[in-house]
Amino acid sequence: MTRLDSAIRRLTAQRDLLDWAVREISPAGLVLEIGLGNGRTYDHLRDRLPGREIYAFERAPAAHPDCYPPEGYLIVGDLFDTLPPFIARHSQGSAALIHIDIGTGDEDANLSLARRLSPLLESLLQPGGILLGDRAFDMPSCRDISAETKVPEGRYFVYRREA
Amino acid sequence: MTRLDSAIRRLTAQRDLLDWAVREISPAGLVLEIGLGNGRTYDHLRDRLPGREIYAFERAPAAHPDCYPPEGYLIVGDLFDTLPPFIARHSQGSAALIHIDIGTGDEDANLSLARRLSPLLESLLQPGGILLGDRAFDMPSCRDISAETKVPEGRYFVYRREA
Numbered sequence: 001m002t003r004l005d006s007a008i009r010r011l012t013a014q015r016d017l018l019d020w021a022v023r024e025i026s027p028a029g030l031v032l033e034i035g036l037g038n039g040r041t042y043d044h045l046r047d048r049l050p051g052r053e054i055y056a057f058e059r060a061p062a063a064h065p066d067c068y069p070p071e072g073y074l075i076v077g078d079l080f081d082t083l084p085p086f087i088a089r090h091s092q093g094s095a096a097l098i099h100i101d102i103g104t105g106d107e108d109a110n111l112s113l114a115r116r117l118s119p120l121l122e123s124l125l126q127p128g129g130i131l132l133g134d135r136a137f138d139m140p141s142c143r144d145i146s147a148e149t150k151v152p153e154g155r156y157f158v159y160r161r162e163a
Numbered sequence: 164m165t166r167l168d169s170a171i172r173r174l175t176a177q178r179d180l181l182d183w184a185v186r187e188i189s190p191a192g193l194v195l196e197i198g199l200g201n202g203r204t205y206d207h208l209r210d211r212l213p214g215r216e217i218y219a220f221e222r223a224p225a226a227h228p229d230c231y232p233p234e235g236y237l238i239v240g241d242l243f244d245t246l247p248p249f250i251a252r253h254s255q256g257s258a259a260l261i262h263i264d265i266g267t268g269d270e271d272a273n274l275s276l277a278r279r280l281s282p283l284l285e286s287l288l289q290p291g292g293i294l295l296g297d298r299a300f301d302m303p304s305c306r307d308i309s310a311e312t313k314v315p316e317g318r319y320f321v322y323r324r325e326a
């Protein structure tokens with residue numbers, strides 16, 4: 001498989017998974033895009049979930065100009081500075097869906113980041129809420145349901161918070 | 164269509180077109196990848212054309228480490244500095260396939276670049292040789308055969324040098 005094949009597979013898996021999650025989630029609850037990046041998946045989520053409140057978190061915004069959230073829905077800064085006040089404002093258990101794609105090339109840094117983020121993400125998820133992540137998170141109240149999706153193993157990690 | 168849909172379409176069209184070209188080109192002649200970028204299409208070409216001489220041109224190499232050409236096959240520098248001596252060394256009409264993807268966000272700069280590059284690219288193509296470009300080029304000895312490929316209009320420009 002070439003890198004071009006692999007990029008097509010990765011993006012297609014990402015789209016399939018987002019479309020699956022959109023069908024699965026509760027009609028009530030926030031949607032959080034953690035790591036806006038180029039804005040591609042944010043654009044997909046807002047298209048598939050019209051009228052839904054979608055917040056995007058990004059340390060250094062550099063998305064395509066068409067892919068910025070409306071005022072008040074882009075939260076800029078380090079996640080450990082921005083998530084705690086967000087949780088305080090919106091209360092725990094407010095998110096129906098969290099999509100998080102923030103990995104860098106540094107695997108050690110990624111592991112440490114995922115470990116520190118896990119309790120914050122877990123507290124945001126509502127019962128039945130779904131988290132799609134580009135890596136594993138440690139969230140005791142959630143079940144790893146990656147195998148229930150059809151995404152190739154190891155490309156995405158999918159969790160559902162128990163009721 | 165979301166930006167995620169659009170990215171999948173763009174990469175799929177790119178792969179379809181490279182695979183088409185690989186079937187079309189003469190078994191003899193150089194392959195030139197102009198603009199190495201992340202190395203994705205270079206990786207695809209070398210996989211589909213094992214044993215073939217493939218040269219990559221790049222001003223500022225920043226490809227994935229796995230996607231670099233072997234020694235002597237990466238030509239670093241501004242194209243207007245590197246192409247003329249390459250043509251002198253390999254003689255005119257030495258390329259069976261040129262894939263060129265060098266556009267930036269600046270449309271005026273892109274047009275000027277394409278106009279200045281056209282005679283250099285044209286002189287490199289062998290009779291029957293194919294050029295796949297991310298934009299239009301002005302090459303009087305070549306026929307625009309974009310419509311013969313199944314790539315959506317305007318995504319790629321395809322030329323074949325007349326015999």
